[in-house]
Amino acid sequence: MTFLPITVAVLVAGGVYLLLQPGMVRIIFGITLLSHAANVVLLAAGVSAWRAEPLDTHAGDEVADPLPMAFVLTAIVITLAVTVLMLAMARLGGDDDTYRIPDSGEERHA
Amino acid sequence: MTDAMLPLLVVVPLLAAAVGVALPARVTGVLSVVVPLATALGGLGLLVATSDGKVLVQQVGGVVPGIAIPMVADTLTGLLVLVTSLTTAVVLAFTVLNRESRLRFFPSLALMLLAGVNGALLTGDLFNLFVFIEVMLLPSYALIAMTGTWRRLGIGRLFVVVNLLTSTILLVGVGLVYGVAGSVNMSVLNGADHDDPRYRVAVGLVMLALGVKAAVVPLHGWLPRAYPATSASVMALFSALHTKVAIYALYRVHQVVLGGDLFSGATSGWTWLGIAVVCTTMVVGGYGSLGEKMIRRNLSWQMVAGVGYILLGLAIGTRLGLAAGLFYMVHHILVMGALLLGSAAIEHVYKSHDFTRLSGLMRREPVLAVVMALAMLSLVGFPPSSGFFAKVGIVRAAAGLDDPARVVVMVVIVVASLGSLVAMLRLWRDVFWGPPMEDLPSAGHGEPCPTDFAVGTRAPRRLVVPAAVLLVASLALFVVPGEVWEVTGRAADGLLDVSAYTRAVLG
Numbered sequence: 137m138t139f140l141p142i143t144v145a146v147l148v149a150g151g152v153y154l155l156l157q158p159g160m161v162r163i164i165f166g167i168t169l170l171s172h173a174a175n176v177v178l179l180a181a182g183v184s185a186w187r188a189e190p191l192d193t194h195a196g197d198e199v200a201d202p203l204p205m206a207f208v209l210t211a212i213v214i215t216l217a218v219t220v221l222m223l224a225m226a227r228l229g230g231d232d233d234t235y236r237i238p239d240s241g242e243e244r245h246a
Numbered sequence: 247m248t249d250a251m252l253p254l255l256v257v258v259p260l261l262a263a264a265v266g267v268a269l270p271a272r273v274t275g276v277l278s279v280v281v282p283l284a285t286a287l288g289g290l291g292l293l294v295a296t297s298d299g300k301v302l303v304q305q306v307g308g309v310v311p312g313i314a315i316p317m318v319a320d321t322l323t324g325l326l327v328l329v330t331s332l333t334t335a336v337v338l339a340f341t342v343l344n345r346e347s348r349l350r351f352f353p354s355l356a357l358m359l360l361a362g363v364n365g366a367l368l369t370g371d372l373f374n375l376f377v378f379i380e381v382m383l384l385p386s387y388a389l390i391a392m393t394g395t396w397r398r399l400g401i402g403r404l405f406v407v408v409n410l411l412t413s414t415i416l417l418v419g420v421g422l423v424y425g426v427a428g429s430v431n432m433s434v435l436n437g438a439d440h441d442d443p444r445y446r447v448a449v450g451l452v453m454l455a456l457g458v459k460a461a462v463v464p465l466h467g468w469l470p471r472a473y474p475a476t477s478a479s480v481m482a483l484f485s486a487l488h489t490k491v492a493i494y495a496l497y498r499v500h501q502v503v504l505g506g507d508l509f510s511g512a513t514s515g516w517t518w519l520g521i522a523v524v525c526t527t528m529v530v531g532g533y534g535s536l537g538e539k540m541i542r543r544n545l546s547w548q549m550v551a552g553v554g555y556i557l558l559g560l561a562i563g564t565r566l567g568l569a570a571g572l573f574y575m576v577h578h579i580l581v582m583g584a585l586l587l588g589s590a591a592i593e594h595v596y597k598s599h600d601f602t603r604l605s606g607l608m609r610r611e612p613v614l615a616v617v618m619a620l621a622m623l624s625l626v627g628f629p630p631s632s633g634f635f636a637k638v639g640i641v642r643a644a645a646g647l648d649d650p651a652r653v654v655v656m657v658v659i660v661v662a663s664l665g666s667l668v669a670m671l672r673l674w675r676d677v678f679w680g681p682p683m684e685d686l687p688s689a690g691h692g693e694p695c696p697t698d699f700a701v702g703t704r705a706p707r708r709l710v711v712p713a714a715v716l717l718v719a720s721l722a723l724f725v726v727p728g729e730v731w732e733v734t735g736r737a738a739d740g741l742l743d744v745s746a747y748t749r750a751v752l753g
């Protein structure tokens with residue numbers, strides 16, 4: 137049962153770390169990790185006791201909760217759309233960083 | 247309005263947005279004014295239909311109550327649909343007049359924004375609130391990236407990242423609420439165990455996310471940076487819609503999902519924490535303008551201050567507090583719209599909203615100067631304007647607190663208002679007073695400088711009209727405040743006693 141919380145913790149830690157980096161692309165990756173964490177939280181809210189798929193002829197109390205899955209599906213679609221927009225913004229308007237640490241070893245036009 | 251018509255408030259703007267993509271720009275421009283006017287009419291219909299305390303509910307899809315995703319409308323919803331739609335109509339009329347609506351897809355994006363706002367105001371479901379806030383934000387990302395100065399591209403990144411991060415927090419909050427209480431239907435949650443600490447943490451996360459979106463200090467930093475970089479009319483649109491929807495959601499979530507426990511008028515630790523936060527918001531916003539040298543940067547801090555005043559009503563939590571907060575919200579939407587559209591008219595003609603490049607507009611633009619002066623007086627809270635009664639209401643609500651420290655709250659309100667007054671005086675002195683523009687030194691850098699404008703350059707009357715319309719609405723609120731107080735009072739009643747709301751939703 138500790139598997140899901142640890143997954144969330146790792147995702148959030150990585151997401152926050154990347155979010156605090158300069159550079160839009162890294163921020164986008166950070167946001168992606170965070171939204172994955174949110175999706176896992178949503179799933180954990182409904183399927184902590186994993187039950188059968190709501191397909192066949194299972195009784196109501198045996199099937200998995202379909203609502204968190206619907207939530208996650210909606211959230212994934214929204215995040216995907218915004219991520220694409222953010223990637224476009226990272227490419228637009230010139231430089232990725234607001235300022236550049238001199239010896240970061242980065243290419244100017246990576 | 248009847249129950250079955252509720253989804254139309256979302257469907258019509260969304261359909262119009264889709265159709266508008268295919269139509270010629272001229273037609274879409276007209277559409278972008280007519281559709282908000284139609285939804286404003288819908289809001290008026292909601293106000294009439296809910297005037298006897300009735301709550302309209304549409305269980306979308308006809309599923310069993312409690313499982314279906316409901317659309318609910320009470321007096322509060324009706325009032326806000328009316329005010330936001332009217333302001334949207336006026337702002338979009340302005341974009342038709344200054345030809346901003348000719349930008350590719352601009353009217354359609356604005357209509358999508360309106361659909362999201364109406365959806366967020368109508369929904370009775372936490373997850374659906376998240377979805378509609380996203381529906382509202384997605385066109386906003388495009389709007390902020392397509393209008394304004396070149397700074398908008400960098401600022402667009404800020405706006406998107408802040409909002410997406412906040413939405414993720416909101417989503418986690420909703421997920422936790424579902425995990426704890428087993429439902430995201432607000433009316434079902436009203437009956438959940440509110441003393442469960444896990445439930446409180448989950449709802450707290452939701453309210454934290456809404457607090458960022460409402461720009462409550464110390465979570466306000468994005469607003470004064472992001473909004474001024476876009477164009478004036480888009481800023482007017484955002485100011486009327488974005489933060490206000492978040493504030494509405496805070497009111498609704500606190501009163502329905504949390505059962506109004508936190509800020510219930512009794513002076514608990516929570517009440518004082520809430521009051522401390524919103525008082526800081528008022529003061530920081532009120533005085534934040536002093537460092538700014540542009541009209542809309544100046545105004546963006548006043549938007550933050552306005553959030554403080556509106557939420558003070560919620561933090562006080564009495565009937566008078568809630569009613570005064572909602573009255574202030576109506577006043578603030580109208581007056582901010584008027585000020586920003588006035589600034590938009592100035593920018594359209596003089597290509598700048600920089601204090602250093604504007605001067606002596608009082609003699610040059612007498613009509614606009616009168617409109618702006620009255621709107622500024624209204625923002626600060628002087629008669630003859632809606633701001634007067636809004637401020638009086640807030641102070642009276644603070645006076646009703648059952649604690650000697652209420653004096654401090656009242657003093658803070660006055661001190662914060664003084665900050666707004668100084669900010670407005672500065673705006674007036676730098677832009678409307680001073681020597682004629684022809685006497686200003688050249689700005690250089692190849693940018694249009696004041697002396698470039700022909701001596702006869704004036705703002706066309708048609709561009710001043712939208713600001714004047716919103717101002718007249720604000721002045722009308724001064725003349726007949728009683729009717730509006732009655733409506734906000736009824737909305738406050740609906741928030742304090744949510745039994746009619748939950749009974750209507752759960753059948």
